Amino acid sequence: MSWPEEPVIYEVNTAVWLGELSREAGRLITLADVPAPAWHAVTPAGVDAVWLMGVWERSLPGLAIANAHAGLRASFHEALPDLQAEDVLGSPYCVRRYVVAEEFGGDEGLARARAELAARGVRLVLDYVPNHVAPDHPWVTEHPEFFLRKENGEIELGRDPYFPPWPDVVQLDAFSPALRAAATMTLASVAARCDGIRCDMAMLVTNEVFSRTWGLPAPERDFWPEIIGGLRALHPETVLIAEAYWDMEWALQQQGFNFCYDKRLYDRLVSGDVEGVREHLRADPGYQARLLRFLENQDEPRILSELDAGAARAAAVVIATLPGATLWHEGQFEGRRVRPPVFLARRPVESLDHDLAAWYRRLLAVVADHGVRRGDWSLLEAEGWPDNQSCQRLLAWEWEAADGARHVVVVNFSDQPAQGVLPVGWPEKFTDLLDGGAVHEPVSQLYVELGPWGCHLFVTA
Template sequence: MAGLIHLLIALMLVSSVVCTDSFPHIFELSARPWLYQLGLKYHKHMMLEDVPDSEIKYYADRGITHIYLLGVWSIGAYGLNHDRTDAGLLADYKNILPDFTTADIIGSPFAVTKYTINPQIGTTSDLKNFRDRLNSFGMKLILDFVPNHSAIDAPTATSNIDLYVHNTPSQSAPFDRSIMTENGVYYGKDKYGYVWTDTAQFNYFNADTVKARTADLFAVAALADGIRCDMAMLAVNEIFSGIWGSTVSTRGYTQPSTEFWQTAIAAIKSRYPDTIFMAEQYWGMGDKLLSLGFDYVYDKEGLYDTLSGLSGGDESSYIWDIKNYVKNTLASGFLDHGAHFIANHDQDRAVYHWGVDWRADLAGMVTFTVPGLRFHWMGQWEGHRNKLDIHLRRQKTEAADEVCVSFYDMLLPILRDHKVFHAKDARIEYVEGSDNDAWKILALRMEHGSEGVLVAINLSKESASASIPLPHVSGAGNVTVKELVSGTAYSRDADTLRNQGLFVEVSSNYLQVFTYTV
């Protein structure tokens, strides 16, 4: 049933969503920490306009197509004071960064007062120029939109309180300050009751709110090539109704017949048709958000959690969980619309999460070779273990992990130099090889134009071999097959490759990538 749903969504997307012809390869930079790091490197106070072209070129040279710049929007004094005085947050900072100072606390990028550029990083002109410079290196810019809430001290929180979920004063029912502000506006929260006490909750059952939020979305789209939408499922009618429906009904609001995302994304794409929409999403809402117009949705509950081994069991169960997830979502079309990552600002560092560097790298082998949006986080390529909290401008200092550095030095050029990894119209097939231990290998056969690539990832702790057919290989007699990780070229009989397959022997928890001519 799930596969059918994914297939129907994929068919709808073909006709309704304007997309580029390549899967994005994204690197996330937290703006203020990045500028702080560059300031230490270049021994000067760094603003966006001061970033050298060489720092931008670094990402282009490694095949990145989009920079997701987190935290460019204006934040207020309320949120900054909140983050510098909240006891729970201060305890977290102490654990993450024992020597933190007040100056290190920079405020949450998700408590936005308005969608204008934070003067701590520059001006609107600086951001436009940064985007132009990215474009000159063949890259594009992705910025945040926070649909669920604004900062407590956003201008609209006092000038137009009806845009928010709020109560009216009552002597018999005084405001509960644990869940709302002094003027009765509720703090933002999720469906599990987690409350963000530095934010004010928008009311998506108010048509005026939908108009105002669409206008904010236009402000972001005017400055970006793509938009990452924070906790996007919170603005979906069924989710909003479950959290706030009974509260807003007391003020006469009922669930609208249309969805915010469907109308807002359509409006944005009518003016900016190439804008990419990426949804942060959980709670199994990916299919729904894709049907409302998103190009990509977080694949956290799918590929990330599967690679994390949350289902438990022995090694064989773990391997089959990964292989079956890739097989089923590739067949349904859902994998193509996943935003695949092993770390970002919400998740722990990859090496910390998987426990050791080689396990994090194994997760990366799968994550960054399957089709879809590939999503990297600052510090990932260096194998950092220490968290970079979004409220802080720096993390605990650590040396680079050479295992991770070597891994990305190997993998990124392969992804960069072979279009088959990025082309949305490539023919991509999940394949099972023959031989006794072939089940240990996740194999994908990718073909685009005359280029063929076979990715073989050994998910087990022992070496494994398989014969994997290449039915579309061209030529007669001996043809060349090149293995990209080692750089070794092999001469193999074309008929044998087509009928019996290419024999591969892959080291434990590693991969081989072969190219051939179609």
Template sequence: MSVPPRHPSLYEVNARVHLRRLARETGRSRAALDDIPDAWLRGLSACGLSWIYLMGAWETGEAGRRVSRSNEEWLRGFHDLLPDLREEEICGSGFAVAGYRPGQDLGDPDALARFRERLHREGLLLMLDFVPNHTGLDHPWVRDHPDYYVHGTEDDLARRPQDFIALDLSGGRTVLAHGRDPYFSGWPDTLQLDYGNPALREAMIAEVRRIAGWCDGVRCDMAMLVLPEVFRQTWGRDAQPFWPGAIAAARKENPEFVFMAEAYWDLEWTLQQQGFDYTYDKRLYDRLRSGDAGPVRDHLRADPEYQRKSVRFLENHDEPRAATVFPPDRHRAAAVLAYLSPGLRFFHQGQFAGRRKFVPVHLCREPEEPVDPAIEEFYRRLLACLNRQAFRDGEWRLLECGPAWEGNPSHDGYIAFAWGGEGEQLLVAVNYAPDRGQCYVPLPWTDLAGRSVRLRDLMGTAEYDRDGGSLLSPGLYLDIPGWGCHVFAVEEER
């Protein structure tokens, strides 16, 4: 098994959608993990990716599918996306887990283990989901351990029917809570686990240990919901910390096992301190989306170790497609900033092709869409950059951008940073503003003095020869259109 770089890249694949598409493309009635070609895996590895996140790999129960197939609000969205949608293509949410067993759609019971072995042969690691906050409606614990769940009263059900459900269990009619976060109504295909119950915490730690035998890391869905302070806010119940014990238990048997947290509400640092290797960087995504360079630049001033553990993304299965959020020029600028910054670089299947239609996690078919050749070429170049050793394992530093002349404020739109390592010197400069701007960027490498230097743009065809001393002071002069960018390799002049 290969060791990932300090700043790895991850590719999310919707397991059920991908296998349905593969079946259509090969003319089969169904496809399993064994049918995914080695050449496809080899191609992902060649792009410099380190992780494959296989989303929706666990068993979804019939009760969850019934909810997905009957919720009128969801159905309207499903049919807007796919007017010819068949009921069998509504497979239930991959996050309403009925058991941490590989779903039947993946193949026979050993298919997931074989898939992981194939990934390892190509130098790739496997990440799967762990959903700590809730289970599906027909998880075995509902029948065997109803005390593992948050209970309600008939009055709770009457006042908040969106948050509670009555079930006929062996002890009689029982009101249980749906899984939820403190700001939204319950998810009707789930039941809320009770982290105030020590037995439940131990049972979930055992689940984490078992999952660690299937994969090399887990993406922990809404990881902050089980923090004691959040659990208390949501349910009015005290709970002991869960994550430090769960992470330690998994690593006792698998020391290199990786935990990635879906995290919001500025709780990323808290989760990192409790042992998470990586936490979602939703704040950077929101700031890139706002289109203002200042907050993005300030965000990149954070503690280096915090940044190394941040997950940079422009889309995923919870966010809209990047091609619909960012106009083309800003899409490219945002991608350069997000993915060439330090941390884990998270890509979503379809992103490289410029897909625009968001597919809910309840479906196992996606609409047909044309490839955007300009976006595809851009990501081809960006991934080639990420294959360079300095971007994967090098040292990063944010650079200051000064005014090109007195009274010209356009340097405020610039964000620039440098990477160095393994004999490489790389400069990233983005004018993250709608208008053309100018600035000087002093480069950080003192060994440039007395040398003739060539700046070669890895994202385009431009090449510039400069005196190395002038790049130190006053710095590299840049005059870039709005949302323009350069990724320069700083090399000896040929």
């Protein structure tokens, strides 16, 4: 199934989701027998792919290490005050084998899930962790040459260059030719079971970062071009998504990734930095088209624990209408505020905001149904008056499709009113798709006046 240029991805915490479905049904639900209404709930209109986060076999030694770690245990209890022993599964990024966990239905269950999604025109995304594996991964005994070791011969724990090691995983040697060959085959085996792969902490195995982290001389060829080149020979259509930080997005795009996390945009939206957002969006459109925009994922706080309701909605309109891929997190639409650690298989009961969920679903549907993100994208600069510079609070851009369809998005990303004029002429009537379909008369310039966190999504009528 081919991918759209601007895909919309919906992330689901597999363990939490299946656990809730099982409790509702009074029996074990696996990926092989998810009820149709549950698939419908995670494939709302406008969603192109579902990321089933955390399907692979987890490590029992890794689980024991997590349970013995005081800091992790504290985070578990903070998220889930009535924590029970069975709620802790271990980290989905402490992978024992790239085989679907039996409790989730095994590889056969995953194949059924992929077929269910495909029947709805939706693609499947899975995880791959290039930097480390679980301490009981078969490679530890079968291929000791794949790992970095201390002077005493012990395998190094996995880490990045800025923080202490992760205690539950062991470090692969990204410079080892043998490891690279094995990694290529592993990535290909994942690609055979899905349509897209999200690569965890993808920058850690680049020559630049790996050399800096471990003080080792880098080989001539970088990790990802070698691995991705091998993958493309077998699975040319697989979309690759890099979890990327430290301004490594451009480098990873050049090394073969289709999309890279846009953490900088996330940080600026959460901090309310309107000018920072605008400056970020002045980057080359080709670069922006290969970013993945998000407000939540399994590693970031729930957006309603960071922003108030109005700001969160305005930020969602920004994310939904920019070029590139977009990522939405299960529970975000319903207004959940607690992000359980990925080690947990259960989350707390929270009051769900069904009106907010309906708003999110309508936003995604409107963007998809009206082809908002088609054609050429350009940033717009609102102008004000000498005695009124509230236009600086406005974020605005335009999409113009080859067939002449035009959309203009305007967001007042502030808690104060804002006015401004946009250099957009509308020789015909135009409609605001977000305010119930009000029709406006032709104008030579577009004057906008928005209350706090207000938004317009205009289209020629």
